[in-house]
Amino acid sequence: MTTPAPPLPRTRPEDAGVPPDAVEALLERWERVGVEAHGLVVLRHGEVVAEADWAPYTADGIRLVYSVSKTFTACAVGFAVADGLLRLEDRLVDLFPEAADAAGPRARRLTLHHVLSMSTGHRTDTLTWRGLDVADFPAQFLATEPDEEPGSWFVYHNGATLMAALAVQRATGQRLLDHLRPRLLDPLGLDDAAWQGTDGLDLGYSGLHVTTEALARLGELLRADGVWQGRRVLPEGWVAQMTSVHVDTAPHPETVDWQQGYGYQVWRCRHDAFRADGAWGQFSVVHPATGLVVAVTSMATDTQALLDALWEELLPRLSPAPLPRDDEAHARLEERLSGAHLPPVASDHTSVPEAADAPVTAHHEPDEDHPSLRSLSVRVTEDPHAPWQLTVEDGEVLVLTAGDGAWAGDGPWSASAGWTAPHVFEAVVVARETPHVLRLRAQDGVLTAAWNGRPLGWPALVALQAPRDRPWTP
CATH class of the missing domain: 2.40.128 (Lipocalin)
Incomplete structure (x- = not known):
């Protein structure tokens, strides 16, 4: 039986150099810009300083984190590389020889590095239908000749991540979730997780369901260079590979925090930060210089505004040393966090019909x-x-x-x-x-x-x- 992982240490925000009113300002800013927060965990130097779940969401409830899945996939690739099952320079035509005949000259040069960094040279995503049988995807991918030379052009590319995910699952003979369970999930204490897939294969590019705290633990693992509570979890050097800029994203049509470069399934951010990033505002944001990790699950139609609030309301207020305790501000923050909820529908009793019990x-x-x-x-x-x-x-x-x-x-x-x-x-x-x-x-x-x-x-x-x-x- 697996021993339950210890909970994350908790501390008052001031003791970690975080002003409580800065966290409150962040939450108020999110409300103003239309971020519908569902879950939040803020860590400083590995300790939780603020957390909330907006009812009916709960702390132990797993939820779809969309493309944050990609960062977990990159971890799976790292383990397979460390085990000698894959190499970053492996060509896809060699990993998927049954589909090699479909590849043109550029596609034949594509490697695992290119798909991990989304620098395949395609100008559009090769994954055009999310309901496909993923076991057949390598032939479709390799038949789509890159528009530019491999390594020279970035496009956000679900198909590239799917190829990396399929490579791991073929090399290991395991689903991504099963491959990650003893190597990543159990060491981090992520007991509950589920991954969408088809043909007995996890999607890799999306479909992972985990808790908000799981995103915080992932971010803290990356902040600590792959070491968790004194134990090396990710292979040495792999976090540097994941979080380094491998391709320029300046031409990317998104906003500024999507133009800071891309690593291995990790986005670089302003302020020398990086993040795991999922659609509609699922984030694990890491700022190594200050020891800050912010995990949020949400519904945000303007995700740049979500990040702007983090950079402008919280980051500048962090102190390198503990702060004097502010009991009044701390009480206000605790009240806001403990009472967090999505507004339910309530009857206007002046509008209830006389036959309200009728179907x-x-x-x-x-x-x-x-x-x-x-x-x-x-x-x-x-x-x-x-x-x-x-x-x-x-x-x-x-x-x-x-x-x-x-x-x-x-x-x-x-x-x-x-x-x-x-x-x-x-x-x-x-x-x-x-x-x-x-x-x-x-x-x-x-x-x-x-x-x-x-x-x-x-x-x-x-x-x-x-x-x-x-x-x-x-």
């Missing part, structure tokens, strides 16, 4: 953002903590409990609902194992819907859950 049924015409959403039915329960039962047909029929003015449901989905205006019933469903929230509005039998941010995969509630107990055959 509500509304229908939705499928559209691009909600191609599988068909209907919402509501009935009243006898549970005062979850007075509504929602039946949502979205990919499959889901029966959910919902609070009124509170959140109900502790599985993959939590919900709140109520009468918010005359003849208007609203429900909000939080897909707790992802960053995504679905708002539903029923009026006069018509159902409308809106995401807080459209899922990058199949945009249906039934798809927004961690893949568990998935069998795999090598």
Whole structure:
């Protein structure tokens, strides 16, 4: 039996040189710029100085971190290289000989280094359909001749990461998750993790579900050069490889923190920082000079604004030495962190119809953002903590409990609902194992819907859950 990993050490922010009001200013700035925070862990020199989970998200709940998955994939490559199973100079045509005949002259020169650094020379991502059978992808990738010389051009490239992930899984005969379990996950104390995949292969470029604290532990491991609590975990020198600039990203069409260079599945940032980075604001940001690690899971439509707040509200306020304790500021911060929550729907009791216990049924015409959403039915329960039962047909029929003015449901989905205006019933469903929230509005039998941010995969509630107990055959 694996011995549970010890918890991360905790300390008051001031004792680590972090002003409590600077953390509070960061949170207030995020609210102003529209960052919907779901989880936060701030470490200084390996100690947690602030943490929160916005209900109904919980500290022990795993959630989809999108392209932060890539950084875990880079760790898996590092172990395979250290074990002598792969070399950075290995050509892809040699790693996937069955697909070599499809490769043109530039594609034949592509190496593991090129895909790790996204410097393959392609001007567009070769992964054009996320629902493909990944076992067949090497032939598609190698048949797509790079537009530029390998090593000379950066494009953000899910297909490149998928090739690195497939190389590891072929070389080791294991899923990424199984390969990483004894080498990375167990040493870091990451008991719960799940990874989406197909054909018995983990995707690598996305699909990993872990906790917010897992992102903090990953960031701290990278900050400490691959050493965790006195034990070397990542191969010596691999963190330097991951976090060095291997390709210029200045021409990248994104904003400034995406133009500081790219390592091995790690972005460089301003202020000599680096980060693991996932869509919609999933980050593990590391600032080595100050010993700062900030892990955040969120829904942010402007992720540059999320980072700007970190650089402008928190980083300049850090002290190299402990600060005098500010009990008033610390109490305010603790109150904010302990009470963090997403606002639930609450009934406006002036709008509740006389026949409020009568069933509500509304229908939705499928559209691009909600191609599988068909209907919402509501009935009243006898549970005062979850007075509504929602039946949502979205990919499959889901029966959910919902609070009124509170959140109900502790599985993959939590919900709140109520009468918010005359003849208007609203429900909000939080897909707790992802960053995504679905708002539903029923009026006069018509159902409308809106995401807080459209899922990058199949945009249906039934798809927004961690893949568990998935069998795999090598």
